[in-house]
Amino acid sequence: MDLPELLELGEKERNNYKPIRVHCCTSTGCRAANSLGVKKNLEGAVKELGMSDRIQVVGVGCMGFCGNGPLVEIDPQDKLYERVEPDQAASIIDSLNGGTTTAQEGDFKHPFFSRQKRIVRETSGKIDPERIEEYIAAGGYQSLYKVIHDMTPAQVVEEISKSGLRGRGGAGYPTGLKWATVAKMPPGQKYVVCNGDEGDPGAFMDRSVLESDPHRVLEGMAIAAYAVGASEGFIYVRAEYPLAIERLEIAIKQAKKLGILGSQIFDSPFDFKVSIRIGAG
Structure with missing residues (x-):
């Protein structure tokens, strides 16, 4: 595509x-x-x-x-x-x-x-999370195409660093610094891991994103993979989130069908596959 x-x-x-x-x-x-x-x-x-x-x-x-x-x-x-x-x-x-x-x-x-400015959940509640077409209609996967065809991995890391983006887990660790560290590692097999377990009582931020906009998660993982030189990703989800698991499985299947995940994404040399790992509870 x-x-x-x-x-x-x-x-x-x-x-x-x-x-x-x-x-x-x-x-x-x-x-x-x-x-x-x-x-x-x-x-x-x-x-x-x-x-x-x-x-x-x-x-x-x-x-x-x-x-x-x-x-x-x-x-x-x-x-x-x-x-x-x-x-x-x-x-x-x-x-x-x-x-x-x-x-x-x-x-x-x-x-x-x-009092909210929705960023991560910008399209949550606006699109059908089980239809990749609705995500694409809202501008989805255009950013992935841009980084693959118009930017080098180093430029992506630099852009993320400039943005000030930080982790959402509480520590607020700078995302650009994390990506830069991985990108500098010697060549070899690298992975992108999305931790959707969230064990804190009453915390459902990850569940909300995974259920409501799974393609946004996949696109973000693919951009991270391109930036750091990874070819494989894992999403770790707790077993108590069956709807999140179901919608992620649907999203991965849809993205692979369109050639947005897998080999030679967007007719480029970039390969990236994603699989789900379910927690024991």
Whole structure:
């Protein structure tokens, strides 16, 4: 795959979007409150009201406000509904056709949202994490293409160092320094390891990213591999995160099918394969 093909795939996906996208959270937190039942009823209401040409129901990743889930967002109207029950789903769809809804309306101006600037989770809650096409439509894998074709590994390390990017595990170790250290090691087999175990009580940052935007994780690992000279990567995930594991497996399979993981990525000499290792619990 080359850049024009990547861009064409993203454009094709965007052209298939319906005028209204109903985003329903399908991550672990909202699933525990029966968001899959909400999604099923949203889809049923769209079909029953004959609005399939205008409305598209999309199962998305975590929207963040898990305590008020299940969450449903109407795009582009920028409307949010909280604590949605399956029997309220039809009224949400009806409200898009001039009717009213019994669902509790949320507020994107709430401090929880307004005080955040989402970077790592920029597209979380906006795209279907099980469709590589949606990730590509949001600009996914363009950065990987750029570094492979327009930058040397040393330039990538320098760019990361300048960015000030740090680890998210608590110590805040500079990512550029870590990459530079590995890149300076003698030639030979090198690995990129993504640690998604997070054993701290009540900590679900890794789970949220892995469930909601697995392709972003894969793209980041591939860029790191190119920068340090690695050809193989491992993602370590705890067994208690079955949805994260499932979506990672789907993402890896999709990326390999398009030639974005594996051998000669983007028609270059760069090879990188990724596999999952599941913790014992």
